[in-house]
Amino acid sequence: MKSAFRSLRDLSSGGRGTVFPIASNGMACNDLICHLSFFLVLSYCACGFRLHRSHSARPWLTRTHQAPAAFTATQQQQQQQQLIPSRPHPERIVISGGGPTGLATAIMLARRGYRDITVLERMDEAEYLAEKDRTYVLGVFPRGRNALSSIGVDVDRMDREGVPEYMSNVTTLKPSDWSPFLVATKPSNVTALKRQSLVRMLYDHIHSDSGLSDAIHVVLGAEVATVDKPSSECVRVIYRDTRSGKEKMIDADLVIGCDGVNSKVVESMKRLDKTFRIHCLSNISSLAGVNDVRYKMLCLPSDLTVDYQPSSQPGPREKLRFLPSTVIILLSALRNRKLPFRLTSFGGPANQERVVLVLCTKDHPILGCNTGEEVLRCLEGNLPFVRNLREIVPMAEAELFAKRKIGRFSLPRYASTCHHGSRVLLMGDAIHSFPADIGQGVSSSLEDVQILSTILDATNDDWREALPRFTKERQPDCRALAVLSHRYKNVAREWTPAAYKLKLFADLLIKRLLSRLFPFAFSPSVMTSLTRADIKYSEMLRRDNATRRRIWAVGVVLAALLVRLVAPVVVTGAAGGLLGKMATF
Numbered sequence: 001m002k003s004a005f006r007s008l009r010d011l012s013s014g015g016r017g018t019v020f021p022i023a024s025n026g027m028a029c030n031d032l033i034c035h036l037s038f039f040l041v042l043s044y045c046a047c048g049f050r051l052h053r054s055h056s057a058r059p060w061l062t063r064t065h066q067a068p069a070a071f072t073a074t075q076q077q078q079q080q081q082q083l084i085p086s087r088p089h090p091e092r093i094v095i096s097g098g099g100p101t102g103l104a105t106a107i108m109l110a111r112r113g114y115r116d117i118t119v120l121e122r123m124d125e126a127e128y129l130a131e132k133d134r135t136y137v138l139g140v141f142p143r144g145r146n147a148l149s150s151i152g153v154d155v156d157r158m159d160r161e162g163v164p165e166y167m168s169n170v171t172t173l174k175p176s177d178w179s180p181f182l183v184a185t186k187p188s189n190v191t192a193l194k195r196q197s198l199v200r201m202l203y204d205h206i207h208s209d210s211g212l213s214d215a216i217h218v219v220l221g222a223e224v225a226t227v228d229k230p231s232s233e234c235v236r237v238i239y240r241d242t243r244s245g246k247e248k249m250i251d252a253d254l255v256i257g258c259d260g261v262n263s264k265v266v267e268s269m270k271r272l273d274k275t276f277r278i279h280c281l282s283n284i285s286s287l288a289g290v291n292d293v294r295y296k297m298l299c300l301p302s303d304l305t306v307d308y309q310p311s312s313q314p315g316p317r318e319k320l321r322f323l324p325s326t327v328i329i330l331l332s333a334l335r336n337r338k339l340p341f342r343l344t345s346f347g348g349p350a351n352q353e354r355v356v357l358v359l360c361t362k363d364h365p366i367l368g369c370n371t372g373e374e375v376l377r378c379l380e381g382n383l384p385f386v387r388n389l390r391e392i393v394p395m396a397e398a399e400l401f402a403k404r405k406i407g408r409f410s411l412p413r414y415a416s417t418c419h420h421g422s423r424v425l426l427m428g429d430a431i432h433s434f435p436a437d438i439g440q441g442v443s444s445s446l447e448d449v450q451i452l453s454t455i456l457d458a459t460n461d462d463w464r465e466a467l468p469r470f471t472k473e474r475q476p477d478c479r480a481l482a483v484l485s486h487r488y489k490n491v492a493r494e495w496t497p498a499a500y501k502l503k504l505f506a507d508l509l510i511k512r513l514l515s516r517l518f519p520f521a522f523s524p525s526v527m528t529s530l531t532r533a534d535i536k537y538s539e540m541l542r543r544d545n546a547t548r549r550r551i552w553a554v555g556v557v558l559a560a561l562l563v564r565l566v567a568p569v570v571v572t573g574a575a576g577g578l579l580g581k582m583a584t585f
Helices: 029-046 072-079 100-111 125-130 142-148 155-161 193-206 210-215 264-273 285-291 372-382 393-404 441-461 465-485 500-518 537-584
Strands: 092-096 115-119 137-140 167-174 180-183 191-196 215-219 224-229 234-239 248-252 254-257 276-280 293-300 303-309 318-322 325-329 340-345 354-361 414-416 424-425
Touching: 092 100, 092 234, 092 248, 100 115, 100 142, 100 193, 100 210, 100 215, 100 441, 115 224, 137 193, 142 155, 142 441, 155 191, 155 193, 167 318, 191 193, 193 210, 193 215, 193 537, 210 215, 224 264, 234 254, 254 264, 264 325, 264 424, 276 303, 372 393, 372 414, 414 465, 441 465, 465 537, 500 537
Parallel strands: 092 115, 092 254, 115 215, 167 325, 254 424
Antiparallel strands: 137 191, 167 180, 224 234, 234 248, 276 414, 293 354, 303 318, 325 340, 340 354
């Protein structure tokens, strides 16, 4: 296999193909056989006739809605000067979590006229704006882009600090050889950028606007401990000052939990609402490998030159120079299935460091390294074909790597409800979290903000009506995100058999073909729908389930017809053989 990824070309005539990363987890072989048999029969049938249907009768091929245009500089200045007037009785709102979701929610509420918004963030200022433990790369899809535009954020800055056309140039370095993987993709408005860059962009947006900075107070070094409800009129948030260690409290009319997977607000919700549940798909055996996956971040120069010497060619080294936008994948030379190891260096702008995701199992020796020298020795043992590794990874960066926190991927999970009464609301990863398989983490969280704003418009900012409506509209999408993430999982590709890779490739190919031949009956792959902002996640799941059922039904019918055709021949042959044996006696 010449690359760690497989691609699926657009089957439309003459055009360039759209490429999707292919996941790799196990699946039953009968599913694959059914897909392939169905594909062969329909390919034969498609040659005999041509469909004549109008474009309006093809719901899967409708054009995507245009994303709202980004605010121009003049429009932003006008909006800064003409914010919605303050309400006669300002509500005190506390947001737990200063990540992209928390800051975007604060900006949206300030634009609506709320003037007393406090954002509590656990990290201090130095760590918050320059920390590298969580400097992983995010994929902002059109729905996330639309949400940022709707609150007045300059998405052009996001394009400048990120890389458009995500994963369009990939090179894989293996012990035996290296292989470039150049992808010609159609424009999809998908931008890859660092989490730190997105947070800084939103943080700067708040402080560059006097109207926003007066309404939003970001408190750094404030770790939320618990949320209590002493009365029906307010909610009490108790947080710890990480600098002094002292506990403080603040009373609010509304608390919004945007503090991620390990949300303290979620823990408080379990105590306040006995019916509240977090549904986790951890009982699914095929997710066992994901539980063992760990990652750490490494930062390298953007302009990278590798002295490459494969094990099969002990001759002169080959110098490989990679552009800043190139994604580089390095696979370990140690063939140990129990301790897989890989480095993925994401592309980025020329003026920023490369973000490298070190992916391994929880028992891998590199996670136990305490010094920079131990880290370098472990990297050299796994990547002996990179001869200038100590030049690429300076000792100072190796020392920082040894001290960084170990990360783990969340299992697909979703909350049973998004609110408690009219005083507590959950958003973002607090209500839907999953591995980075379908790339919807930040985009789905930002869409939460846009949906809440739309509901507040419809309810005239009546929170008692808005919060139940938010749960009713968003909870089905939360469940759909978890299910789709599990269905198209690919984080633990080293842990899964090759049969799943073939099954998923057949799944993508067949659904893409069938959606073009019979758009009234079959929907395209979910990977195609994810780039569209006008399709809800729950609708994607419904369409995908319907298509899977129809493929199975047709497969069963074809199998039955095949048995009916073959059975008489087999019976006749067996009977003839039996009669021949009887005739010899």
